[in-house]
Amino acid sequence: MAAQHTTDSSTTDLSLTRTAQRKAFSLLPPSLGLKLLVLVSGAVLMGLEIVGSRILAPYFGNSVFVWGSLISLFLIALSVGYYIGGGLSDRYPSRALLNTILLAVAALMFLIVIIGQPVCDAILRAKFGEKSGPFLAGAILFLLPSIGMGMVSPFAIRLATSTVASVGKTAGTLYALSTLGSILGTMLTTFVLIPNFGAGAILKGLAGALAIVAIATFQFGSGGAAIRGSAVILAAVAAGIFGLGDLRAASLPPGSELVREINTPYHHISVIDNKLDSQRELKFDRFTESAIELSPPHRTKSLYTNYFNLAFLPQPKIRRALFIGAGGGVGPKAFHEHDPTMEIDVVDIDQAVLDVARMDFYMPEGENIRAIAADGRTFVRNSPDGHYDAIFLDAFTIGGRIPFHLVTREFFQLCRQKLAPGGVLVMNVNSAVRGENARIFESMYTTLGEAFPQVHAFALYHQLGLRDQSTNVMLVAVNSDQKLSPEDWLAKAVAYESPSHIGNAEVRRMVNDLLTTLPPMKQATLFTDDYAPIETMSF
Structure with a gap:
């Protein structure tokens, strides 16, 4: 009841x-x-x-x-x-x-x-x-x-x-x-x-x-x-x-002018002319990805991109190049200046980034330069073996992180298959080269070493003794068993010639940033497709 x-x-x-x-x-x-x-x-x-x-x-x-x-x-x-x-x-x-x-x-x-x-x-x-x-x-x-x-x-x-x-x-x-x-x-x-x-x-x-x-x-x-x-x-x-107005990632600083603003599935893209610094900036949200001079010939203000030309030292005759990550297209632009007959593929997952590189950052258009909207790893997997003389990896998500599937041993082994004998892979990472914030550098150096017979590291401002501070580190992996010594790099730099704005003196200066003494890397994490915790590492 x-x-x-x-x-x-x-x-x-x-x-x-x-x-x-x-x-x-x-x-x-x-x-x-x-x-x-x-x-x-x-x-x-x-x-x-x-x-x-x-x-x-x-x-x-x-x-x-x-x-x-x-x-x-x-x-x-x-x-x-x-x-x-x-x-x-x-x-x-x-x-x-x-x-x-x-x-x-x-x-x-x-x-x-x-x-x-x-x-x-x-x-x-x-x-x-x-x-x-x-x-x-x-x-x-x-x-x-x-x-x-x-x-x-x-x-x-x-x-x-x-x-x-x-x-x-x-x-x-x-x-x-x-x-x-x-x-x-x-x-x-x-x-x-x-x-x-x-x-x-x-x-x-x-x-x-x-x-x-x-x-x-x-x-x-x-x-x-x-x-x-x-x-x-x-x-x-x-x-x-x-x-109420729109929520913006950041307000424009004084003396700046918004040139273009685009929302995509991957980024909030803005192109900003900074009149005070006389430069044009490409921003993904509040992070600057690329910058060039406002005045012709619009040289890069992102100095790390000049280090891409280090690839011409171990491989002077680059006929086919692949850039993964377009940014402002400053790397492909410099390589086109170096050799207008070079075949260059520029791959970026975001079509809008490719469009902005051409519209606002003067990346050349022509039959020798192909802009392809695709995932970098998928594109590499579908490319013919031995097709490229040089591959450049400069792909970052918002916040300066490299997508994890582009930092693994399996991906680098795939890249090596696509390189001709003597070919070069150049990779840009943000990291210190010693201390607590060097884990990304140590892991990337170790992982590349599992896929290539030799790897060399160039740290921007290394000559100034800033090794324990985060900077751009260029990792150069060479598909050759013939080891390059510091003296070999310097000799090749002395012989380097280019009609581009990156001349002999600049390349010789960059060679001085070669890390000849590396820290112990016994604790470095080997990145694999199964385990690549790059997002958990500070830089």
């Missing part, structure tokens, strides 16, 4: 809730409105998680730590939201309260547009690490709105259940709609919104969509206090829609 009494009481409570809902007025039928609310909140939640990576990337990179932080935070938020939403819906089973919560979530998402940059800047200045930094920033920016959206499913189940006997079916239907919304939000944000809009515009769009659905499904007359609270929140949302 006690069990029967409990069931009857629960059924009565549910019936009273539904009676109150029928007395309220909404623009959509209550059942349809609730389902639409669940669908859209699921879509917005996943959209927020994905665009969150674009908000954090300019400050903390796009590493596994950023994604691990985001995924963890959103799972924490969902857990908390489920718990709070379940308890709150039992005490106050009100559609007006649910819609008010989602209007508050929309207002919080608009707030991210305002506080995103200063929050991330402050965390960077406080010197939080690359592991704790993105987690803290993500918690401040995304935790509260995500908890609010996590409350939707248990709240909706409580409101939609007419009898205890139908709880299972109701819960299954609403969770299916929430998951479907998450799938749609993921695909829409990834394939449509990010390639075409900035992070600020996407945030405003997601928040606006959530606010519109919350208003359209609001049950007016179901709670005066809730309606008054919703009106205040709605005013804040409206102010966000019409009053």
